[in-house]
Structure formats: structure tokens, C-alpha cells
Amino acid sequence: MATMKQVALAAYPQGNPRPEDFRIEDAPVPEPGEGEVLLKTLWLALDPLIRFAIDEKPLTGITHVALGEVMYGPAVSLVVKSNHPDYAPGDVVEGRTGWREYAVVAPDRSDYRGPPRKVDPALAPVQTALGALGMPGETAYVGMIDTGRVQAGETVVLSAAAGAVGGVAGQIGKLKGARVVGIAGGPEKCAALLEQGFDGAADYKAPDFAQQLARACPEGIDLYFDNVGGEVTLTVMAQMKRGGRMAICGFIAYHGVGMEGPGPDRLPGFFRMLNAKSLEIRGFAGMMAGPEARTSLAAWYRDGKLAAPEAVVEGLEAAPAAFAGVFSGNSFVGKLLVKVSEPT
Amino acid sequence: MATMKQVALAAYPQGNPRPEDFRIEDAPVPEPGEGEVLLKTLWLALDPLIRFAIDEKPLTGITHVALGEVMYGPAVSLVVKSNHPDYAPGDVVEGRTGWREYAVVAPDRSDYRGPPRKVDPALAPVQTALGALGMPGETAYVGMIDTGRVQAGETVVLSAAAGAVGGVAGQIGKLKGARVVGIAGGPEKCAALLEQGFDGAADYKAPDFAQQLARACPEGIDLYFDNVGGEVTLTVMAQMKRGGRMAICGFIAYHGVGMEGPGPDRLPGFFRMLNAKSLEIRGFAGMMAGPEARTSLAAWYRDGKLAAPEAVVEGLEAAPAAFAGVFSGNSFVGKLLVKVSEPT
Numbered sequence: 014m015a016t017m018k019q020v021a022l023a024a025y026p027q028g029n030p031r032p033e034d035f036r037i038e039d040a041p042v043p044e045p046g047e048g049e050v051l052l053k054t055l056w057l058a059l060d061p062l063i064r065f066a067i068d069e070k071p072l073t074g075i076t077h078v079a080l081g082e083v084m085y086g087p088a089v090s091l092v093v094k095s096n097h098p099d100y101a102p103g104d105v106v107e108g109r110t111g112w113r114e115y116a117v118v119a120p121d122r123s124d125y126r127g128p129p130r131k132v133d134p135a136l137a138p139v140q141t142a143l144g145a146l147g148m149p150g151e152t153a154y155v156g157m158i159d160t161g162r163v164q165a166g167e168t169v170v171l172s173a174a175a176g177a178v179g180g181v182a183g184q185i186g187k188l189k190g191a192r193v194v195g196i197a198g199g200p201e202k203c204a205a206l207l208e209q210g211f212d213g214a215a216d217y218k219a220p221d222f223a224q225q226l227a228r229a230c231p232e233g234i235d236l237y238f239d240n241v242g243g244e245v246t247l248t249v250m251a252q253m254k255r256g257g258r259m260a261i262c263g264f265i266a267y268h269g270v271g272m273e274g275p276g277p278d279r280l281p282g283f284f285r286m287l288n289a290k291s292l293e294i295r296g297f298a299g300m301m302a303g304p305e306a307r308t309s310l311a312a313w314y315r316d317g318k319l320a321a322p323e324a325v326v327e328g329l330e331a332a333p334a335a336f337a338g339v340f341s342g343n344s345f346v347g348k349l350l351v352k353v354s355e356p357t
Numbered sequence: 358m359a360t361m362k363q364v365a366l367a368a369y370p371q372g373n374p375r376p377e378d379f380r381i382e383d384a385p386v387p388e389p390g391e392g393e394v395l396l397k398t399l400w401l402a403l404d405p406l407i408r409f410a411i412d413e414k415p416l417t418g419i420t421h422v423a424l425g426e427v428m429y430g431p432a433v434s435l436v437v438k439s440n441h442p443d444y445a446p447g448d449v450v451e452g453r454t455g456w457r458e459y460a461v462v463a464p465d466r467s468d469y470r471g472p473p474r475k476v477d478p479a480l481a482p483v484q485t486a487l488g489a490l491g492m493p494g495e496t497a498y499v500g501m502i503d504t505g506r507v508q509a510g511e512t513v514v515l516s517a518a519a520g521a522v523g524g525v526a527g528q529i530g531k532l533k534g535a536r537v538v539g540i541a542g543g544p545e546k547c548a549a550l551l552e553q554g555f556d557g558a559a560d561y562k563a564p565d566f567a568q569q570l571a572r573a574c575p576e577g578i579d580l581y582f583d584n585v586g587g588e589v590t591l592t593v594m595a596q597m598k599r600g601g602r603m604a605i606c607g608f609i610a611y612h613g614v615g616m617e618g619p620g621p622d623r624l625p626g627f628f629r630m631l632n633a634k635s636l637e638i639r640g641f642a643g644m645m646a647g648p649e650a651r652t653s654l655a656a657w658y659r660d661g662k663l664a665a666p667e668a669v670v671e672g673l674e675a676a677p678a679a680f681a682g683v684f685s686g687n688s689f690v691g692k693l694l695v696k697v698s699e700p701t
Binding site: 242271275280283287 | 608615623641645
């Protein structure tokens, strides 16, 4: 029986993940059953959000990995065997199949994220389906274009700007002629934003965050693309222009928090600013992307207008240390990827 | 020297206002100075919101009446003397000139609400400028049409539906072919809403408020026109349809509360629902009304499509008892007005 490598969760991280929190294992390559497909993993994306899946306490609305289970995470894979009519050997797909060399999936029993998505290798290197041309890119597109309706000359602020979504959203803002200011944690990440072409940056961990933001946005903010919620959002909101727009993508600040957090109640101030400034606030999700999102992102990429920077580590065994590095100050620029195998 | 009557605040109401909290006084009719205008009060509107102005503790963002001062409130008046080029004797105007038979105003030194607004007596009875054809009507128009973009067949929910704004907003919803459900406090007010033509009603004071609302909106809510904030809004939000719209007019629940209220923090749940349902939430104000708001409201009124029900008491001296009655269970239907004098 053929065997493969996989990465299991050995210990719940206490604070930042360490390489020792993970264990490389040998396991049999699984066999696809009725309606199932066998995938060979080509690329893994080491998204920081994976950290939420391995918290000791399961977090509301977040996939949870129990001790001993294979690590969760997005991957691009090659179909090697298929017992499903929609997939054929040789197809490249993107799905959340985890840190393993092979995976079996049942497309008809997939969760709300849907079955593995086909990736067109003619369009761009297939690993871009994990970043700029995949769900992060589509999320950025929906937020900036459909929901945020960014206009030339506007001042746009992005939170989690150093992330995969923020990086593409910032580029879309620039493509559309806006002035783009990113929020990130720490002076290094802020400096990296400026290098990537952001017009300004503000460090939410700095005591003078609000002042940094005000200096970067002297005329106020037209559009805020938000990934974090909490105090960062309230600080930005206080600097929105009258009639400004807020596109709410997510709320990292509230992961692990249910409907109510520790007091005081910040909803009164939220309503006060919403009303006083006649703001428009809209929630959205990358799943709302229409086909034009993919088409536009691919065209921008092909024409050299959209960069998809990547930092690549080789081999599944390198995943634990690389993932831990995300949290210990390694400042990769671009999407952190693990190249697991060749598509052969 | 000519004298007039005015109503002063004799005591801060403890809970509901009582007639004894007010004092009828004689005062000299004031003389307009440079740039000023002398107004003769024709009508007063006894809006429940006036209660906030006479709280012992001044409330954030709300006009405050100190002990002994003349009561605050909206009025329609006749210009009797003018030292201002924009106003001529015989003009009818609407402004917040208070509970007095005569008032002097300085249009160039008015607060953020702007100078007294001209009222066209040919359009409709002038007192409608305090309700359906005035700021309450325009606020309803902006919220339902410009901000809420109500569509035929939609389910619309209004909070503070028994109020002046809610009454017009509900009618606009019906005019546009929507199903309109009102939220009010107590079974009597809810019954009055149904009599006025609302398709459903829910009593926010009832323990089964959420269930009442769900029964009235079995398919969920497309548009919520909100005047109250707080727990009512969160209850409604949980019943919004995916992609639903919330037009935020005000937040009675937060009057007297600054940016932060007593915990827990309800913002996480707000963000969670906003994002999970991809809601659109927009703050607005009646001041945003374009000229088409007035034109449309007047045309609907003229064509008999918009009712402007009123309950009238006669004479300034009747104001205190009538105002107190608002809070002690008198269930007036329509705008509560004091007819102070004839336009002669």
C-alpha cells in the first residue's frame, strides 16, 4: 500500500504556534470511494487565519482541528483519480484539503464553502488560485468594486492590509486611481506596505494609531475596507467623511467572541457615528463574486497590472516551521506557499 | 407694552411629564432687532421627543431647557415684523421657536437646523409643515425612498411606527406596494397601527416581541427603517433577509448615552449579523431631503394618497396637559398639535 506524509496537530499552540506543535506522520494514501475524488496536493497556502482553527477552545463559526487530526488549510491539487462526473484526472482544483500529500474529497458532500473549484492552468500559475486569483482576490474584488464602489481620487483605508485580501484590495484601489492607506501591526509591516505601493500606512499597535491614520488621510476617509472590527474600526469610523462607505469583510477582533463581548457596549458610539455622518456600511463575502471578478483579476494579472508576490518553501515537512515563522516576526512579502509536489 | 403668554419649565419631570412641571407666564412681546424677525405662533407640535430636552441631566446632542426657561419645540408661525430681507410680514414659517405666543428669531444666527423655513399655504393647511409635509415627512421620504429604496412586494419594518415619522414612512411603504409592519410599545398602539393601514404590528414591550415580529414577517425583512437602536434593532436584525437594507434614522435607545453604554459589548453580534447576511446599513437625516421630497409629499397629500391625521387642542395654555397626556396613555392618532392663534 502506498504511503504519504501528512501534518497532524500535536499540541494546541499556547500563544504563537511553534514547529513542535505539529507532527509529520506517514499514512496510507487513501482510496476514493463512490462519488469521491483523489487529489494530490501541489501547493498549500499558510494563511495566518489557520491559527484560529487550532485554538484549544473551538471558536464560533470557525473550523476546528482536534489534537491528532490533520491540519486544516487551503490547497491547490491535481485530480489523480475520480469517481465523480465533474472531475477528471489531470484537473487542477482548489479546496481546503489540509496539510497532506494526498486527500480524498466528496464534492457532493462539501460544506458551505462548496466543492473543490476548478483552476485553469492556462490563465496563470496554478498557485495564484490560493491568492490573488483565488478566494482572497475575489474577496478583495467584491469589497472594493461591487460593495465599496471605489472611485478615482478617493481616499481608501484597508485594515489587515498586509494580508492576502488586503494586498489585492490595495492594488485594486490603486488601479482605480484611489489613494490607498493600509493598516497593519508594527512598523515593519507598515514599511512593507509602503514598499508594495500603498500611499500611506498606520500601525494599529502604536499608541498614536489614530494620529498616524489622520496624518495619512488629511481629508478624511471615503471608503474603509474592513477585516478586523473592534477598536480599529471605531477609530477609522471617527475619521470617515460624511457619506463615506464601509465595506465589512470580516472581524478578526471578534473571533472567539459570540454575540456579546466584554463591556462597555460600543454599539451606541457606532450608531452615533453611522448616523451623524450618514455612512453606508455593507457586509459582504468573497462568495458573492460574480464571474467578472475572476475575469478582471486574471486580465489584470496577465497585463502585468496585478502583482501576486509569493514566498515559497519546499516540501510538506517545511510547513510547520514556515507557519510558525508567520507569527514570530518573519516578514514575508506576499503569499506564503508550500510547494508540496510537482503536477506529474 | 403688549404682553403675551409663554410656557416655562417649572420642574424637571421625574419620569413622565405632568402638567405641574410647566408654568404659564406673561411676558412682553419681544421687539425684533437688526436682522431679526418677529413671529406669531400659529401651531405647536407636541412631539414626544421634546421630553429629551427637559431631562434634568442634559443629554448628549439634544437641546436642553433649563429650569425657568421657555419650553422648546417646533412651531408654525406668521411673520408679523421683519428686519431681514428674506422674510416679509405675512410669510408663514416653520422653526423650533418654542411654546410662546410670539418669538423673535435671527435667521442668520440659527443653529445647525437652519433658519425658519418658508411654508406655502397654497399647498396644504400650514400645520402639515409640522408633520407629513414637514421635517417628519421629509425624514420618512429620505429613509424610505432615497436611503431604503423600498420596492413593491418587499416586507418593510418600521420602529417608532406610531410616531410622526413612522406614520408617514408607513404610508410611503404602502404607496410603493410594500408590506408594512410597525413596531410600537403596547397593544393599544399596535392596534392603532393596524387601524391606520399597517399590514402587521409587533409590541416591543411584550415578552414575545421577537415571535410577534416573526409572525408578522414570515418571509423575513427586506427593509428596516429604524428610529430606536438598542435591543429592538438587534432583534429586527436577526430577522433580516440576506442582502436586506437598514435605514438608520435615529436611536432613541441611546439618548443620554455617550459613545459607550453599559456592557456587554453588543458590537460583535452586530458585526456578525451584518456580515453573515451581507446587510446594507445606512445612516441618514431628514436634512438630506432633496426638493423632490417636498414635491412628492405635497402631490400625494393633494391627491388624497397621503393622510396627515391630526389631534388638535386649542390655546397655548392647553399645551402642558396635552403634552403630559402623550406619556400617560392618551392614544392620539396622528400628529398632536396645539392651535395657538389664527393667522390674522
